[in-house]
Amino acid sequence: MIELDVHKKLNTAEGEMDLHFKSVVKSRALTTIYGTSGAGKTSVLRMLAGLLSPDSGKIIVNESTWFDSSSRTNLPPQERKVGFVFQDYALFPNMTVRENLEYALASKNETKVIDELIDLIELGGLEKRKPDTLSGGQKQRVALARAIVRKPQVLMLDEPLSALDQSMRSKLQDYILQLHKEYNLTTLLVSHEMGEVFKLSDEVIVLENGSVRQQGLPAELFTSRQVSGKFQFTGEILNIQKEDIIYIISVLIGNSLVKVAADEREVAKLAVGDKVLVASKAFNPIIQKIG
Amino acid sequence: MEWGPIILTFKLAFITTAILLVVSIPIAYWLAFTRSRIKPILETLVSMPLVLPPTVLGFYLLIAFSPSFFFGRLLNEWFGLKLVFSFEGLVIASVFYSLPFMVHPIQSGFSNLASSLTEASFVLGKSKITTLFKVLLPNIKPSLLTGLVLAFAHTIGEFGVVLMIGGNIPDKTKVASIAIYDEVESLNYGTANTYSFILFAVTFIVLLAVYLVNGGYMKRFLK
Numbered sequence: 001m002i003e004l005d006v007h008k009k010l011n012t013a014e015g016e017m018d019l020h021f022k023s024v025v026k027s028r029a030l031t032t033i034y035g036t037s038g039a040g041k042t043s044v045l046r047m048l049a050g051l052l053s054p055d056s057g058k059i060i061v062n063e064s065t066w067f068d069s070s071s072r073t074n075l076p077p078q079e080r081k082v083g084f085v086f087q088d089y090a091l092f093p094n095m096t097v098r099e100n101l102e103y104a105l106a107s108k109n110e111t112k113v114i115d116e117l118i119d120l121i122e123l124g125g126l127e128k129r130k131p132d133t134l135s136g137g138q139k140q141r142v143a144l145a146r147a148i149v150r151k152p153q154v155l156m157l158d159e160p161l162s163a164l165d166q167s168m169r170s171k172l173q174d175y176i177l178q179l180h181k182e183y184n185l186t187t188l189l190v191s192h193e194m195g196e197v198f199k200l201s202d203e204v205i206v207l208e209n210g211s212v213r214q215q216g217l218p219a220e221l222f223t224s225r226q227v228s229g230k231f232q233f234t235g236e237i238l239n240i241q242k243e244d245i246i247y248i249i250s251v252l253i254g255n256s257l258v259k260v261a262a263d264e265r266e267v268a269k270l271a272v273g274d275k276v277l278v279a280s281k282a283f284n285p286i287i288q289k290i291g
Numbered sequence: 292m293e294w295g296p297i298i299l300t301f302k303l304a305f306i307t308t309a310i311l312l313v314v315s316i317p318i319a320y321w322l323a324f325t326r327s328r329i330k331p332i333l334e335t336l337v338s339m340p341l342v343l344p345p346t347v348l349g350f351y352l353l354i355a356f357s358p359s360f361f362f363g364r365l366l367n368e369w370f371g372l373k374l375v376f377s378f379e380g381l382v383i384a385s386v387f388y389s390l391p392f393m394v395h396p397i398q399s400g401f402s403n404l405a406s407s408l409t410e411a412s413f414v415l416g417k418s419k420i421t422t423l424f425k426v427l428l429p430n431i432k433p434s435l436l437t438g439l440v441l442a443f444a445h446t447i448g449e450f451g452v453v454l455m456i457g458g459n460i461p462d463k464t465k466v467a468s469i470a471i472y473d474e475v476e477s478l479n480y481g482t483a484n485t486y487s488f489i490l491f492a493v494t495f496i497v498l499l500a501v502y503l504v505n506g507g508y509m510k511r512f513l514k
Contacts, residue, residue, distance in 0.1 A: 077413040084414045090407035094429035
């Protein structure tokens with residue numbers, strides 16, 4: 001369990017912001033910190049990792065105190081045993097893929113975990129390559145594997161997929177889920193992608209202007225009213241078109257475009273670019289095996 | 292022509308460069324990563340030899356090293372070190388004189404590295420020393436090379452500092468640049484030309500090598 005209660009004054013593009021993050025994150029869960037850019041998400045991760053010192057407050061992880069301003073405790077990042085996947089991946093350019101992973105080892109003899117990770121995340125064949133020669137998705141996988149080598153108490157991912165295209169993103173989301181389960185990790189993910197949050201997280205913490213607004217299950221937080229639909233998807237409105245007396249809304253769900261009919265009252269509340277929940281409960285969906 | 296001054300010049304340049312490498316890495320590291328308020332002062336001191344007339348630097352070192360002064364007497368009595376008009380004194384003076392040429396490239400190399408590299412290493416449980424040797428230094432090799440070569444070439448070219456504190460003692464402090472001056476004064480233009488040409492050629496080759504190895508790096512540094 002991670003108990004965070006920290007204050008930090010941040011200088012952002014919009015001026016000074018008072019970040020106050022108070023929350024309890026469950027062990028072995030995948031929790032997402034969701035919020036628009038500039039809400040202070042990354043700073044929260046950096047404070048937990050020891051890369052940024054809070055002005056005041058407490059960080060307690062699995063009953064050991066990592067930071068406490070009242071007793072002047074502040075463990076350096078080296079002693080926190082966390083895994084951190086940076087937005088720019090931060091792979092060491094002078095080392096090969098394998099050397100990057102080996103660097104994370106506490107003792108040189110535990111190469112078993114590295115073989116295991118290379119296998120699991122399908123990095124075989126890339127082992128001897130230098131980071132410069134890898135694609136974005138490959139770099140991302142190496143960074144992810146490197147963060148897990150030490151079996152961290154907390155795995156932190158700072159917008160890990162923001163630089164990747166949609167299909168690559170979805171594949172990497174699967175890897176993250178797989179590793180999270182395989183190694184029984186407590187994972188904290190920072191994201192501003194609602195789809196990502198829905199797919200990956202057990203719990204969401206919504207951060208707004210530097211303070212926690214809500215915490216709970218993704219479906220509860222992102223839909224204003226409870227939908228007990230038989231099936232539901234989130235998507236983004238690409239187009240709203242008037243046809244006779246009804247409107248046709250084109251929604252992008254994953255990689256597929258879905259057209260939904262709506263009346264004038266419904267359309268009034270929607271705009272292109274909105275994130276929406278598409279649910280149906282009147283129909284019984286038909287499932288057919290493909291191929 | 293004697294080879295003594297040429298050999299002495301290169302010996303001085305090698306030793307000075309080796310000492311500078313060891314001394315400059317911690318200074319450059321500190322300058323690149325510190326948030327201390329005294330950073331501008333230290334930065335200024337390191338850069339002073341760039342603009343200060345070498346004779347000024349030489350004059351103060353001469354005073355400091357002289358046995359009639361407290362510091363010089365201390366060195367003499369405790370370590371038996373006589374730094375005025377000696378090769379050891381030349382080495383120390385050269386270290387001061389070429390310091391910015393080693394520190395600046397290394398410092399800018401450190402500053403240009405993404406800070407996430409250092410942070411990633413720390414998060415992986417590695418100390419600052421391990422991070423420095425395994426992550427930072429291997430990734431600024433072009434800067435290190437630039438520093439080494441500039442410091443080396445600059446030491447070869449020094450004159451004023453050597454003249455002030457080294458004098459003109461054959462095989463001890465008579466380096467090539469002094470020898471050239473000496474020969475010209477005695478109107479031996481031919482010998483002066485030989486020395487000059489050797490220095491010219493070596494400096495050209497050394498600098499060309501850096502430009503070739505580092506590609507566009509030098510341009511950015513000298514800007």
